[in-house]
Amino acid sequence: MTTPVLSVRHLSKSFGGLQAVSDVSFDLAAGELLALIGPNGAGKTTCFNMLNGQLKADSGEVKLNGESILGLSPRRIWRKGVGRTFQITATYASMTVRENVQMALISNARQTWNLWSRASALHVNRANDLLELVGMADQAERAAAILAYGDLKRLELAIALAHDPKLLLMDEPTAGMAPRERVRLMQLTAGIVKDQGISVLFTEHDMDVVFAHAHRIMVLNRGELIASGSVDEIRNDARVQEVYLGGGRLFEEKGKGHG
Template sequence: MSLLKVSNLGKSFGGVRAVDGITFDINPGELLALIGPNGAGKSTTFNMVNGQLRADTGSIKLDGHELVGQPPRKIWALGVGRTFQIAETFASFTVAENVQMALLSADSKLLSTWRRAADYKRDEALALLDKVGMVAQADRPCSDLAYGDVKRVELAIAVANRPKLLLMDEPTAGMAPKERNDLMALTKQLVIKENMAVLFTEHSMDVVFAYADRMIVLARGRLIAEGGPEDIRNHPKVQEVYFGTGKTFEKKAEAEEAS
């Protein structure tokens, strides 16, 4: 049974139809990549699932719960986590305190002015950091970390709420090829271990083809293709939309690896 079911989703801005009646689903334990050229409607779709934008038409159901019309906080409470293109952490807090703040939020508790995050569920925070390979740096301020490590901390923060579905917006943006692969391999491990689903947008085709179980491809707000990596790699419409006639994803991936 599908965890997330998106049906006939649509959104307009003025006279522009940014998303035009798309339908897709995601299963537990699956990484689904949402890809397409600039202006395809990826961000609009992503933000409707997250509740930042309200759909004009259609339905978004998580485990049977309708998400359309729900605020982001309620959607988060129903089991949807999120990471962002630019990692968001409290730079002056330690790595552990950042995760402890997420645990406080997950437990719907307010941090009193006299109470530090360091006093709350430290063992649980350390266990989450261990999952992402950051437990040894638990007491360092986030401001001291390399960017790839900040992204790992952000991942620990995102899963503190034990989400059923994790939304990842350009998770490897700004990262070197090795960092990209390390982060996505780690994400894949968490997906399998926690039976969590991931919907992610990504411009790096090497990441998409290496780690996505399935892909959905948008162009001008419409879904033009859906399938596994090989189906998408060889889809003539997708190649035409992305690269023009005669070009291939292999050439794109090779260029990215060389950069």
């Protein structure tokens, strides 16, 4: 076995007596799309924020390609090769689409202290390539503020890919999108993952998206990992059905749709 891209051991965090995440351990292999699901308040976001550096863990270990990254600031973790997208898109509204990507490229080249050059003239070709990759090249000159939501999500993906990350953390990548757009975005992501060998850890509420695209699924409940396995294993896990998926009408109807 090669070393996993991301290796998490005994990760724990509590907020004033409430155990938000307790003793979570898992590995993420190169090129793997791993989904983290669970009810609201199960600790998914807490878990994510510890991985990306926004939150300090109480205990545990997080290694990226064998190197510990726990406790580093978000920007250090980014420099180690971790990209992220946000649940609610976070882009620069007062910049053009291309400038949004250029900012990540400028930062990657450590040029943010340059007081003299014209920012919008730097890394133009590379920015165009990234926009081409996510299918946004034709909108490069538009202001990010006027993009449709699905386009913003794609722009975020381009920004997250700008520094050739080894690992992408995507917090509810398809939240707030229409079903068809969800499928498109996840197909796009899956394709990029495959071509570039990037690993992805994502949280998601839309089970259609999870079941269709995840290579493996982990289920979090009250801060603990209660199940981990393939799509079919999770779908048929009695405990997961009880705390999260439910077994009632919603999925019967859905079953019909799939048949």
